[in-house]
Amino acid sequence: MNGAEFVPLSLPPILIGILAAIACALPGNFLVLRKQALIGDAISHVVLPGIVLAFLVTQALDAWAMLLGAGAAALFAVVMIDVIKRVSRIEVGAIMGVVFTTLFALGVLLLEQSSASSVHLDVEHALMGNLESLIWLEARGWASLLDPVALASLPTELSRLALTLVLIVVLLIIFWRPLTLSTFDEGYAESLGLPVRAISLGLVMVAALAAVTAFDAVGSIIVIAMFICPAAAARLMTDRLRSQIWWSVGFATLSASLGYVLAGYGPLWIGLDNSVSAAGMIATVSGLILALTAVLGPKRCATTT
């Protein structure tokens, strides 16, 4: 594997995968701690109808319109879940199941009925993304990383994800105190006068932002896996939130890079000639990491003292 081959073909997808994984893992830490892990699952399902609707309205595969559509769909789903829960007083997990499956079915129907299937938009793409196709055509080798002309032709997904990740990190730093307080002791946070409901909604919106940007590049399988697996594995490594977040970033990076390499080169090593789905492999690796920490992690059991 030399630079002339690796840099244009493998480096951008690996970087995009890592950025997407970290962007999802960061809010995932708080979702896991708040026992809201499945909100991530719900969000990544409702992204589909949002994207299809945006396509139907604009009649073009415009990335920003799709981000907006998906974000709107995620907000709609979260508000619906909350309204139905309040009015009907039924368990929130079941309500979530009702809302996200309905919206996903709506997305499938719209997709099949519209001309969207004639362009590059289909359910399989929505699930698995197209990580492998995000290549950097202008690159000639490692030297291209310093060449501004070549850098300009990097896949736009890369810069979009990088921007999203920076935004998420900045938000995390700004709202660190209220967010952690309300995560660990909502009653105490409320008594301090913190707007706990707004914080909770804000967290969900940040998760939606991560899901929507990542979804475009890597598909919803990775999004769900990255919301939950790295954060859950990190939770089994440490008691401290700060180090848990660092662990989760490490696990996310490891899953994305190892998963991509295994999917692209693994089959060749065992003598098959075709690569396998990178998105699926990344999700699998993150699950394996969680399995390892569940057996060996130093803090795998609840603290008992």
Add this chain to the structure above:
Amino acid sequence: MAFTLTYNVALVMFGAGLLGVAAGVTGTFMFLRKRALLSDAISHATLPGLCGGFMVMVALGGSGRALEGLLLGSAVSAALGLLAVNFLKSQTRLSEDAAIGAVLSSFFGLGVVMLTVIQNMSAGRQAGLDQLLLGSTAAMLREDAEMIAIGAALVFLVGFVLHRAMTLTAFDENFARALGLNVPLIDAAAMALVLAVTVAGLKIVGLILIVALLIIPPVTARLWSNRAAYIWPIAGAIGGASGLIGAGLSSLAPDLPTGAIIVLVAAGFFLVSFLVAPARGALASAMRHRKFQRRVHRRQGLLALAQGYRILEPYTRKLLQREGYVRADGVMTERGQSAATAAQRDEARVAYLRSKPDYAEFLSRHDGLSDLSRAFTRDELAHIDTRMEAAS
């Protein structure tokens, strides 16, 4: 676009209807046990098993599409997924939702990896497999429909036999155990039913959306009733109707995805129920809220009148006027006069009762809004009045 009931359409509708009934009944137990989303993990976790079953059968020289093999494979991987959820939940500090999400996504990811391997193995052979994600009824054969019918009937039968034990377990695990029921066995039976529904539904609904048929009908039924004995038949009926109507609708045009239509029909049932259901519906809840609001405004308005204030708050004013307590110019009518006096007398009685700790329990019969004569007998009121007079 005309609806013609061809043999194939009838077959699909019949199969989908039965599948819906089975899913509604099975889903009710998972829902009452507060495990609705565990079904999502189970159905997603079948994918690696389906692919594995296919690969093994091809390796043994078969076509890879024999249903028994796929069934066995999916049962094995769904069971592994369940074990993983249980392990994460009981042996680590992770909560159930994180365990479900982790298992769901990593098993599904593994399944997708295996799917791409199969796609590369040889074209054509895999034709059926990727349709299992979202279902496809276009090429449904008589054998498929019969298999679904038999599977659904079996699920329904097992569900019917076990439903008492299942609801008992769902409501009070310890009581069920004390009665000598084998709770883990009942749970395992419920999971097996979910698995059976998933596999039976692969052809029609597909494994991503099957969870909708397991969740939406029970939740809809729950809106209508508080009694488990009614919820599961209602859920079965809603599921069955969704399957039947959805499959019929999707035969109207060539490109309508059957699974999605069935789910949307079920969602339609949910939406209507959510709006109009008597106790838990949105309309009923809005009406309750308005009624309560009226009571508060009436009471406060009458008290203000009794103390000689003018009512400035527009809603209170309109309400009192409409109910004949005040005239258009804001002056009390005779009826208003007596109601205001009564309200004020009640208020004084309540104030007196509140000042005496001994009466706290007695006072708790009063909701703070309605006439005291609703909460206390005439004798009791007379008693309070005498005490009050003596005190002043």
